[in-house]
Amino acid sequence: MTASGVTGRRRAAHPLARLLVRRLGAMVLLLLGISLVTFVLTSLVPGDPARAALGPVQGEDEAAVAAWNSRNGLDKPIPVRYLVYLSNLLRGDLGVSQQTGTPVLDDLIAYIPATAELAIISVLLASLIGVGLGVAAALRRDTLLDQVLRVVSLGGVSVPVFWLGLIVLYLGFFVFDLFPGGGRIDPLAIPPAEITHLYTLDALFAGDLAATGAALHHLALPAAVLAAYNIGYIARFTRTAVLEVINHDYVRAAHAKGLPARTVVRRYVLRAALPSMIQILGFAFAGVLTGAVLIEAIFSWPGIGGYAYRAAVSLDLPAITGVTMFVAVVYISVNFVIDVLYGVIDPRIRAG
Amino acid sequence: MSTPPGTAPGTVPLRPFWRRRPPARWRGGGRLDGRTRALWRRPMAVISITVILVWLLAAALAPVLPGPGPLAQDAGRFEAPSGTHWFGTDELGRDVFSRVLYGARTSLPLAVMLVALSLVAGTVLGALAGYFRGWVDSVLMRLCDLLFAFPGIVLAMVVTAVLGPSVTNAMLALVIISWPWYARIVRGLVISIGDAEYVSARRLLGVSARRTLVEDVLPNIAGPVLVLATLDLGGAILLLSGLSFLGLGAQPPAAEWGLMVSSGTQYFQFWWVSTFPGLAIFSVVLAFNCLGDTLRDVFDPQTSFTRAPSAGAGGTAPDKTGGSAVTP
Numbered sequence: 020m021t022a023s024g025v026t027g028r029r030r031a032a033h034p035l036a037r038l039l040v041r042r043l044g045a046m047v048l049l050l051l052g053i054s055l056v057t058f059v060l061t062s063l064v065p066g067d068p069a070r071a072a073l074g075p076v077q078g079e080d081e082a083a084v085a086a087w088n089s090r091n092g093l094d095k096p097i098p099v100r101y102l103v104y105l106s107n108l109l110r111g112d113l114g115v116s117q118q119t120g121t122p123v124l125d126d127l128i129a130y131i132p133a134t135a136e137l138a139i140i141s142v143l144l145a146s147l148i149g150v151g152l153g154v155a156a157a158l159r160r161d162t163l164l165d166q167v168l169r170v171v172s173l174g175g176v177s178v179p180v181f182w183l184g185l186i187v188l189y190l191g192f193f194v195f196d197l198f199p200g201g202g203r204i205d206p207l208a209i210p211p212a213e214i215t216h217l218y219t220l221d222a223l224f225a226g227d228l229a230a231t232g233a234a235l236h237h238l239a240l241p242a243a244v245l246a247a248y249n250i251g252y253i254a255r256f257t258r259t260a261v262l263e264v265i266n267h268d269y270v271r272a273a274h275a276k277g278l279p280a281r282t283v284v285r286r287y288v289l290r291a292a293l294p295s296m297i298q299i300l301g302f303a304f305a306g307v308l309t310g311a312v313l314i315e316a317i318f319s320w321p322g323i324g325g326y327a328y329r330a331a332v333s334l335d336l337p338a339i340t341g342v343t344m345f346v347a348v349v350y351i352s353v354n355f356v357i358d359v360l361y362g363v364i365d366p367r368i369r370a371g
Numbered sequence: 372m373s374t375p376p377g378t379a380p381g382t383v384p385l386r387p388f389w390r391r392r393p394p395a396r397w398r399g400g401g402r403l404d405g406r407t408r409a410l411w412r413r414p415m416a417v418i419s420i421t422v423i424l425v426w427l428l429a430a431a432l433a434p435v436l437p438g439p440g441p442l443a444q445d446a447g448r449f450e451a452p453s454g455t456h457w458f459g460t461d462e463l464g465r466d467v468f469s470r471v472l473y474g475a476r477t478s479l480p481l482a483v484m485l486v487a488l489s490l491v492a493g494t495v496l497g498a499l500a501g502y503f504r505g506w507v508d509s510v511l512m513r514l515c516d517l518l519f520a521f522p523g524i525v526l527a528m529v530v531t532a533v534l535g536p537s538v539t540n541a542m543l544a545l546v547i548i549s550w551p552w553y554a555r556i557v558r559g560l561v562i563s564i565g566d567a568e569y570v571s572a573r574r575l576l577g578v579s580a581r582r583t584l585v586e587d588v589l590p591n592i593a594g595p596v597l598v599l600a601t602l603d604l605g606g607a608i609l610l611l612s613g614l615s616f617l618g619l620g621a622q623p624p625a626a627e628w629g630l631m632v633s634s635g636t637q638y639f640q641f642w643w644v645s646t647f648p649g650l651a652i653f654s655v656v657l658a659f660n661c662l663g664d665t666l667r668d669v670f671d672p673q674t675s676f677t678r679a680p681s682a683g684a685g686g687t688a689p690d691k692t693g694g695s696a697v698t699p
Contacts, residue, residue, distance in 0.1 A: 045516075052517040056526075060533050170415075173664060177657035179609055181616045182632050182649030189642055305522040312524055313613055317636060331528050332618045334536070339529050346525050 038362045046355050053347045057340045058104050062097070113344065114337030118329060123341035126326060131345075132216030133203055134315070134322030138307045140219075141242040145249030145303060150296065152250065153257025157265060158284065168254065175251020184244045184314040191240055198240050201319035204233055241318040245310045249303045256299045260292040267291070294365040301354040308346050416665040422658035426651075430475035439466045441473040441626035449641045459643035462634065463624075467643060471651050473626040479655070481542050482607040486600050488546045493553020494589075494596060500554065501561030502584050512558070515551035523548045524613055531619040538611075538627070541620035545610050549603070556599060560592040602663030605656040612652050628652045 088094045095103065107113075113123035149172075156168040191198040203218055219238065222230035264270065265288055273283045311324030312331075319325070323342055330338035439445055443465060450460040458467035500508040518526070523545075530544035564570060565588060573583045612629030614620040621627030623634070628648040635645020 048513075049517060049520050052513070053520060056517065056521075057529070060529050166415075169664070170661070173660045174653075174657060177605055177609070177653060177660045179612055179616075179629070179632070179649055179652045179656070181613065181629075182645065182652065185632065185636060185645055186649070189639065193639060308522045309524045309613075312528070313616065327525065327528065328617060331532060334532050336529075336532055339532050343521065343525050343529050347521050350522055351520050 034366075035359075035362055039359060042355055042358050046351055049351055050348065053344065053351075054105055054108055055101070057344055058101050061104075061336060061340055062100075108344070113341040116330070116338040116341070117335040118333050118338065123337050126338065127323060127341060127345055130321060130323040130326045133320055134311055134324055136203075136217040136219065137238065137241055137245065137311065137315075137320060137322060138304070139217075140238055141245040141307050141310075142249065142300070142303050144242055145246035145253055145307075146300070148246070149250045149253025150257050152254040154261055154284070154289070156254065157258045157261035160262065168258075172251035172254040175247045175249075175254070177251075178247060180244060180248060180310045181313040181317065183247055184241070184317040187240055187244055188317060199237050201237075201317075203237050203321060204230070241314060241320055244314055245307050248306050248310060252306065253296075253299055253303060257292070257296055260295040261288055263295075264288055264291040294361055297357055297360055297364065301350075301357045304353045305350055308350065413665050413669075415661050419658040419661040419665070422654060423662065426475050426479065426655050426658075429472050430479050433469075433472040433476055436472065438469045438472070441465065441470045442624055443469075449638065449644070451641075452643050458647040459641070461631070461644045462638055462641075467631075467647055470626040470631060471628070471647050474628040474631065474648060474651060475655075477538065477621060477625065477627045478608050478611060478652070481538060481611055482604050485542045485545050485549070485607045485611065486603050488542075489549040489603075490553055490596065490600050492546065493550040493555075494557045494592075496550070497554035497557030498561050498584060498589065498592075501558035502565055502580065502588070504562075508558070511554065515555055518548060518551045521548065524610060524617075527610070527614060528617065528619060531614060536619045536622065538615070538621045538625070541611060541614040545607065545614070549607070552603075553596065553599070557592060557596060560595060561588055564588050564591050598663065598666045601659065601666055605659035605663065608652060608656050608659070 085094070111124045113127070115121065116123050116126055119126055152168050152172065156165045156172075159165050188198075188200065192200040218234040219231055222228075222234055270283060270287050273287045274280070278286075308324075311320075311322060312327045313324070314320075315322045315324035316328040323345065327339065327342040329335075330342065444463050446456060446460045446464045446466065448460065448462055448464045450456055450464075452459040456466050456468065458471060461467055461470070496511055500511040526548050527541070527544040530547055531540050534540040534544065561584075570583055570587050573587055574580070578586075611620060612627070612632070615627045615629030616633040618630075618633065621630045623630065628651050631648035632645040632652075635641070635648075638644055
């Protein structure tokens with residue numbers, strides 16, 4: 020390890036703090052890059068934003084168009100326009116959605132809680148099941164169970180989510196009528212008082228167990244469908260991560276000194292495999308966001324995935340870029356948190 | 372075994388010809404040959420290769436096979452699966468079975484093209500980054516980081532929306548999001564191989580950088596990268612059909628699997644309209660993923676951890692003479 024802080028004059032910052040600063044810097048750069056990408060994409064679009072915004076009557080008036088252009092900075096050279104775009108973004112101005120006619124930011128704020136609830140439950144579900152299956156497969160390596168789990172997890176990553184959602188909805192709602200046909204809560208029920216905007220938590224806070232149950236009932240199918248891909252992915256990854264540590268000498272030593280197998284797995288194997296398993300969570304989150312775009316429409320889930328779907332179908336560019344921007348920011352932030360967690364768990368990372 | 376008479380002491384007795392190991396050139400590509408045979412011994416590989424071949428055949432023979440064709444509307448709407456219409460008919464009275472078969476003609480070539488384009492772009496850029504390092508490397512890798520920051524389908528959605536929805540544009544959009552994966556892996560491989568002694572030796576002998584890159588480095592990364600590409604074909608089909616499902620890929624009335632599933636969402640009670648195209652996607656993606664997984668097992672024992680690694684029996688001794696020839 021480097022002799023940090025030995026030079027005397029100035030104590031070097033705590034390695035974790037340095038990791039934090041380094042990652043924060045990278046994150047800011049990435050965000051800038053993302054804004055550049057969306058800017059380039061939106062400027063590529065053929066068409067005249069001024070005429071689109073002013074409408075057919077005022078759009079014929081050259082003076083009005085010029086005024087609109089100068090008001091929105093469109094008469095400036097491109098680098099300046101990028102800065103204008105950036106400052107708009109910083110003020111939360113993502114443009115106005117063509118399909119809803121409201122600012123994209125307002126739309127996003129309205130739709131985010133539903134997706135957040137779905138994503139969190141789904142990632143939790145997928146992590147629990149995926150890690151369980153992966154550990155089981157690794158411990159019973161090369162047995163029939165391992166083979167079966169291999170096919171199951173490959174099946175999970177191979178199934179098209181949008182199709183799985185449809186099949187599950189068809190069976191669960193249409194044929195057997197075990198689950199509601201979509202939405203977050205019964206259409207006639209009054210949504211719980213909004214504190215977190217996550218229905219399950221809000222209902223719990225309100226002490227309304229029936230509403231909590233109803234919210235969970237509505238969540239079950241879409242969350243399970245979204246989890247399918249991640250279960251397969253996490254299971255495969257966990258299996259590899261566990262196999263990587265299972266043959267180490269310290270594991271053998273733990274076995275040799277007579278610790279019960281369960282303790283060895285929990286305290287030595289899983290502990291060592293934990294850092295790489297944390298890393299996978301970032302990918303799991305990306306998988307959920309991708310899946311949300313594809314299945315929220317099927318389950319009439321009022322989230323940003325469904326919003327993005329409708330935006331895509333109607334080619335509503337401000338809305339699509341807004342969602343992209345938001346998703347990228349979430350994804351980067353999640354990965355930032357994971358990187359830092361990784362550093363907390365595994366001290367070797369902090370130095371690198 | 373007794374030494375046959377007439378052989379000098381200390382030499383290996385010559386076996387009768389039928390017990391000799393055939394010379395290396397008869398044994399095919401040596402290392403690769405053994406691995407290919409190992410592949411055939413795995414039932415999963417055999418099954419998945421069969422499924423893929425069946426789909427390829429279906430794609431090739433779809434126009435020749437008897438059937439009403441993908442666009443013919445000569446049956447009633449929403450007929451349930453029956454002897455005449457194995458998979459039923461859709462909202463316009465088209466035969467779902469024919470459409471599923473024809474769907475293979477869209478999905479498979481497009482997926483191959485998508486993977487090939489990203490492979491080429493990623494390999495070229497990754498090799499440049501890994502070989503020249505320096506600013507080329509940092510710029511390209513930051514670009515990769517940037518593209519990694521977008522969850523695939525969302526960025527692809529923007530790109531297709533900007534370019535205009537069509538299958539080709541969907542594929543191009545997906546190339547933009549998938550080349551960085553290849554670039555990063557190729558870069559890593561090129562760096563590890565570029566540091567190998569035989570490459571430095573060639574460079575010190577005065578061979579140009581470009582020639583070592585093409586003649587020494589690239590052949591050595593071809594195997595792993597091709598395995599990766601196979602692994603990726605399934606994902607490519609999924610992404611392409613996903614974009615079509617969103618209405619950003621194939622446009623009606625094309626027979627494309629994702630589009631067909633999407634049309635089924637409006638006719639919920641007629642389950643066959645979207646079930647069969649979805650099963651088609653599932654089966655072919657699963658086959659590619661199983662094949663990729665087995666390939667990785669066979670070709671990359673480091674990450675597969677199956678037993679019987681055969682412990683590199685023979686031929687792994689490092690080339691010490693080659694190394695010393697380089698040192699001044």
